[in-house]
Amino acid sequence: MSSGVEQSSQARLRIGDWTVSPVSGQMTRGEETVRLEARTLRLLLCLAEKAGHVVSIDDLLGEVWQGVIVTPDSVYQAVTSLRRLLGDDPRQPVYIATVPRRGYRMVAAVSSPDQPGRPTVTQAAANEEFAPPAAPVQRPASGRLYTRLLAIVALLVLACLGFYLLTRPSLPAPSTTASVAPNPRSIAVLPFLDLTDAMNEEPFADGMTEELIDKLSQSRGLQVIPPTSSFYFKGKQVTIAQVAKALHVAYVLDGSVRKSGNTLRVAARLVRAGDGFVVWSQTYDRSWDDKLMIQDDIAGEVAKALNGSIR
Incomplete structure (x- = not known):
């Protein structure tokens, strides 16, 4: 440092x-x-x-x-x-x-x-x-001629390439009936839902989601969809099958955050996209003392559990 x-x-x-x-x-x-x-x-x-x-x-x-x-x-x-x-x-x-x-x-x-x-x-x-831009450099006549020659050569190359693309034998179109199956160890983590009474813990729920993505990304062999793709589905009414198809993953993890008094409850479940079955679920209760420690603790436990559930 x-x-x-x-x-x-x-x-x-x-x-x-x-x-x-x-x-x-x-x-x-x-x-x-x-x-x-x-x-x-x-x-x-x-x-x-x-x-x-x-x-x-x-x-x-x-x-x-x-x-x-x-x-x-x-x-x-x-x-x-x-x-x-x-x-x-x-x-x-x-x-x-x-x-x-x-x-x-x-x-x-x-x-x-x-x-x-x-x-x-x-x-x-x-x-x-805030430095002002440098004054433009005046090129000599020979430099301008060289630039024009480069432009002509580039146009000729593009013309030849276009002719080749137009005259080459066409390749058979790929079959639309068969699709490539997703990696069996690929997973997307959907944004966790804020189900607290006041519904004012959305930042914590989002942080929980990001912690899970970070922890799972460190697991060898797992392919984890990045947050930018997962958070696209936040607030949208979509099914697990639709999410899995759009992100091309075999598993989807979602969950929720609830609060009762000074107790936080985080529920998580793992759904296999192929048949829609829940293959793993767990509920975690923690004291509402340190939100960051709670996120890290639960994310670590979920990552360990998923490593044993995803085959």
Whole structure:
């Protein structure tokens, strides 16, 4: 991990409306206090330490998941969870912006309450972000002639390719009667339903779903559909068979979250798409003390149970 992140792991940081305390692993905003899991905290510090700069997926894997072999999908899931804790909207971000095909950038102002003189964004980042475009380079006449020749050659190549495609023998159309069966160890995790009386635990239910996807993705031999595909079906009236056909999976895991007093109940079931039978189900009751620990605990138990149920 970079020296900047190591230094910020001791000093408090002001990130947008939040004050982050790395020592206690918490961040506060007014009367609101949120506890951060250790890896989520390292992700936040890494982005804050490079505020204004784009941090690539590889850099995040090297600094936040140092020594751990994970896929880039783990970065996506961690950023999604962090955005939820910050109250950020990825479509209109005020904290973490996605830079397509490059990585993520902290766009919120970052400062240190313990060091008032610290700038919010490094001058290098500001210069990188707002530097005026370079003046166009005037090409000599020989350069323009060379460009025209390249364009002519490209047109000739395209013409030859088009002629070949038009005159080549046609291949027989694939049979529509036979379809390729899904991998017998493929699974999709549907968003868990919030069935609490107040129906105000949807973020926890979504987090439960993402934790399950993350845990199952680490199981060798399992093919797990990513969250972007699974969450497409959130709130839609579809059957398990329709989901399995659309995502081309052999199993679908769904569940629900309920709450009674200080007890949380998470129910999960595994359905085999081929015949619609429930091959495994389990109910977990936990004390409503630490939501993040509950998610991690139940996700780990479900992953172990599914490894023995999916053949």
